[in-house]
Amino acid sequence: MATKKxxxxxAKGLEDLFHDGLKDxxxxxxxxxxxxxxxxxxxxxxxxxAAFEKHRDETEAQIERLQQVFEIxxxxxxxxxxxAIDGIIEEGxxxxxxFKEA
Ligand SMILES: [Fe+2]
Numbered sequence: 001m002a003t004k005k006x007x008x009x010x011a012k013g014l015e016d017l018f019h020d021g022l023k024d025x026x027x028x029x030x031x032x033x034x035x036x037x038x039x040x041x042x043x044x045x046x047x048x049x050a051a052f053e054k055h056r057d058e059t060e061a062q063i064e065r066l067q068q069v070f071e072i073x074x075x076x077x078x079x080x081x082x083x084a085i086d087g088i089i090e091e092g093x094x095x096x097x098x099f100k101e102a
Contacts, residue, residue, distance in 0.1 A: 019075060026066050027079035033059045035089045042096045 036059060040052035070077040 019073065020080065022066065022069060022073065022075075023078050023080035024082045026063070026070070026077060027082045028085035029059055029063050029066060030079060031082075031085050031089055033063060035092055039092065039096065042100065 033056065036052050036056040040049050040056060043049040043052055067077045
């Protein structure tokens with residue numbers, strides 16, 4: 001009995017982990033989308049602007065796909081703060097500002 005109970009709680013743990021990861025990635029993609037819009041505006045070359053816009057469109061599709069995964073998983077789309085992506089975006093903003101001044 002104890003073994004069965006143990007395996008049930010393990011299975012639930014994995015689902016929770018997946019759900020948590022999904023919320024983390026959902027947060028990250030939405031943050032990236034907002035940053036890409038800013039970066040596209042900040043870019044000085046047409047080629048770079050086009051590259052950011054392409055990535056922006058891809059990111060929009062990723063967000064829609066994640067919303068579908070939430071739906072399949074039977075959960076509403078929900079974001080959970082991801083400090084890792086916040087750090088990357090913060091660094092990107094620093095670079096933008098640094099090169100704007102130059
Ligand atoms: Fe994260």
